[in-house]
Amino acid sequence: MLTILDNPRSVAEDLDVTDDELILATRARVAGRGLPGPASAKDVAGFERIVGHPMPELLKRIYLEVANGGFGPSRVLSLTDTGNWFSDRADIAMAYHDFAADPDHSLPPGVVPLMDRGCAMWALIDFRTADGQMWDWDPNLCCLQHALAPLEQSLAQWLTDWLHGVMPDEPYSHRELSSRDCPHW
Incomplete structure (x- = not known):
């Protein structure tokens, strides 16, 4: 049985955890949590379009x-409006369109806002990568030009x-240190 919930090993030691184990955990x-039921394949295909x-498969x-949203540390957005809003956006499509429509956000195509971390911070996922590389959006660190950065984790x-309880509520420490090189700091 999966030890990810019971054993607070480092992430590096958990690289052999399967998708099935992560889904179970x-x-x-x-x-x-009273989350919405699972999304439909039609909802997934619609958002992929x-x-x-x-x-990303996982x-x-x-x-x-x-579930169709609500999982994760600060509750991942739903694919469709389920009536349970996990941010100030009804669903992930609304967040994706809002980011795309705002010239200050300038996300690369295929990078999708996944979870509102609060205080204008977002966790994003790269649909261009099979393993779903994660990105961070944090305009509070120095400026909008440097708000987006890859987290270098799938x-x-x-x-x-998140399952180990080591997800930061605040800015990621390595991002905070690197932002100090910004001339706008």
Whole structure:
């Protein structure tokens, strides 16, 4: 059985955790949260058309097998408006369109806002990568020009951090240090 919830090993030691184990651990962690039921394959396909890239397989499976939003540290956005808003956006498509429409956000195509971390901070996921590389949006560090940065971890690693309870509520420490080189600091 999965030890990810029981054993606070480092992320590096959990690289052999399978998607099946992460899905089981995620389902166990969110049990009792009253989340919406799983999304439909039609909802996934519709959002993939909007983004123009396939959804990373692990994220797709979580939406299809666990819940249509609400999982994760600060509750991942739903694919469709389920009536349960996990940010000030009804769903992930609204967040994606809002980011794309705002010239200050300038996200690369295929990078999708996934979770509102509060205080204008967002966790984003790269649909252009099979493993769902994670990105951070934090305009509070210095300026909008430097708000976006890759986290250099996959969705699986990001979820593992959350399941271990090591997901930061504040800015990521390595981002805070690197932002001090910004001339706008």
